Amino acid sequence: MRRIFLSAGLALLALAPVAHAQQGGAAAVPASDALEVMLLKISASSRCSDGCAVRGLPYSAQRVTESVKVLADGNRIVQRHTEKLYRDSDGRTREESEWKGKPLVQIQDPVAGMSYRLYPDTKTGYRMAIAAPAPAATSGAAVTGSTAAAAGATRVAEQLSPALAGGMAAATTQIRSLGTKQIDGMTAEGTQGTTTTPAGAIGNVQPMVSTAETWIARDLRVPILLKMDHPFMGESVTRLQDISRLEPPTALFTVPADYTVRDVARR
Amino acid sequence: MNMFEFDDGREMGQGRAPEWDAARRTLAHATPPDAVEQALLRAFAKHHAPRPWYRRWSADALASWVGIGALGCALAIVGMSLLSGGAPSARIVPVMAAADDGFVALVPPERMAAAVDPQLKQADLPRAALVQMGIPIVANVPDELVHTEMMVAATGEPLAIRLAVN
Numbered sequence: 001m002r003r004i005f006l007s008a009g010l011a012l013l014a015l016a017p018v019a020h021a022q023q024g025g026a027a028a029v030p031a032s033d034a035l036e037v038m039l040l041k042i043s044a045s046s047r048c049s050d051g052c053a054v055r056g057l058p059y060s061a062q063r064v065t066e067s068v069k070v071l072a073d074g075n076r077i078v079q080r081h082t083e084k085l086y087r088d089s090d091g092r093t094r095e096e097s098e099w100k101g102k103p104l105v106q107i108q109d110p111v112a113g114m115s116y117r118l119y120p121d122t123k124t125g126y127r128m129a130i131a132a133p134a135p136a137a138t139s140g141a142a143v144t145g146s147t148a149a150a151a152g153a154t155r156v157a158e159q160l161s162p163a164l165a166g167g168m169a170a171a172t173t174q175i176r177s178l179g180t181k182q183i184d185g186m187t188a189e190g191t192q193g194t195t196t197t198p199a200g201a202i203g204n205v206q207p208m209v210s211t212a213e214t215w216i217a218r219d220l221r222v223p224i225l226l227k228m229d230h231p232f233m234g235e236s237v238t239r240l241q242d243i244s245r246l247e248p249p250t251a252l253f254t255v256p257a258d259y260t261v262r263d264v265a266r267r
Numbered sequence: 268m269n270m271f272e273f274d275d276g277r278e279m280g281q282g283r284a285p286e287w288d289a290a291r292r293t294l295a296h297a298t299p300p301d302a303v304e305q306a307l308l309r310a311f312a313k314h315h316a317p318r319p320w321y322r323r324w325s326a327d328a329l330a331s332w333v334g335i336g337a338l339g340c341a342l343a344i345v346g347m348s349l350l351s352g353g354a355p356s357a358r359i360v361p362v363m364a365a366a367d368d369g370f371v372a373l374v375p376p377e378r379m380a381a382a383v384d385p386q387l388k389q390a391d392l393p394r395a396a397l398v399q400m401g402i403p404i405v406a407n408v409p410d411e412l413v414h415t416e417m418m419v420a421a422t423g424e425p426l427a428i429r430l431a432v433n
Binding site: 027028029034035038039042043046047048052053054065067079081093095097099104106108115125126127202208212214222223226228231232233236238255256257258259260261262263264265 | 355356357358359360361362363369371373395396398399400401402403404405407408409411413422423424425429430
């Protein structure tokens with residue numbers, strides 16, 4: 001009997017650290033990570049009740065953004081960055097990019113209702129439950145799923161131009177459909193928004209014009225081409241390339257077991 | 268049969284001198300004095316006293332029981348992990364979100380420092396546009412508006428941006 005008690009005691013001693021780790025209290029996010037948590041919160045907040053998941057249309061592709069900004073002295077700033085995008089049949093998405101010189105993985109899992117922000121170089125990350133914004137601040141009623149993603153995607157150009165005008169009352173915006181065209185073998189629907197700030201509105205001698213052009217791949221329900229031209233922000237073009245419609249591996253949408261993920265509670 | 272008799276077949280004198288067997292038979296029927304017998308029993312009991320349980324454990328026995336205990340712990344931990352979710356999963360640590368602060372710079376620091384009379388303006392921007400600006404957020408709903416506060420130079424040039432949940 002004494003031997004049994006001794007063994008049980010040893011077992012409890014060994015399990016104590018495990019139990020302590022399981023029941024640890026919630027610590028605060030380090031101040032240095034406040035920006036990361038803010039970006040995660042934006043990703044995890046959607047007016048769609050299911051994260052506007054697009055189901056049954058898996059794909060993977062590269063998203064390439066090239067931007068050119070011409071400075072007043074004639075100098076030019078040219079930037080190019082590439083991201084890898086994945087979506088499975090359940091609507092889970094994964095984006096691999098680079099942020100502040102380090103790799104970043106963002107996973108949106110509408111099935112589990114979680115949004116992840118992972119840092120492969122340190123095998124750490126954050127996660128937050130996907131939720132709708134607070135009702136008082138919501139601009140519209142909750143919508144669901146792919147219908148919102150499909151129909152709403154064409155509105156990017158409509159919304160972008162006036163927003164970039166900085167809320168100036170004198171600015172005017174015109175929206176026009178660009179019809180459909182084939183881009184990399186996919187049928188895309190285009191919309192263009194043009195915002196004009198009249199001369200003198202902000203001390204400008206000539207009218208200022210900014211444009212936003214969006215092309216949505218009809219079969220994938222994703223922007224396949226996005227062009228933006230703004231007097232101050234310069235020109236930028238984002239396009240999808242190397243598109244594959246095969247089902248991506250399931251492992252891409254799960255967090256590896258050797259990661260430590262901090263679960264962020266909403267305030 | 269008293270305590271000094273042995274029935275091991277040697278009574279028949281096989282391999283022993285007859286004097287030995289005769290002496291043994293004589294002693295077998297002898298009874299020691301009570302005092303001597305008690306003294307012998309006390310000495311025997313003292314010499315062969317039962318040891319406490321903790322002194323009966325040798326280093327080898329202790330090591331074996333520690334091994335058994337460790338094996339039990341390992342089995343318990345494996346069992347708990349199997350019961351709690353099947354496949355191995357990432358370690359989850361709960362944390363509380365910090366206050367929403369922090370701007371994302373849209374221009375190099377030297378240009379931001381040189382900006383004259385910057386102002387804070389609010390605008391609702393589509394997620395797709397924010398991603399195009401290089402802000403790493405999920406834009407599965409490209410047209411969904413995100414409320415932003417933009418630090419804008421007097422010339423209208425956006426310097427930095429801060430996002431807020433709508």
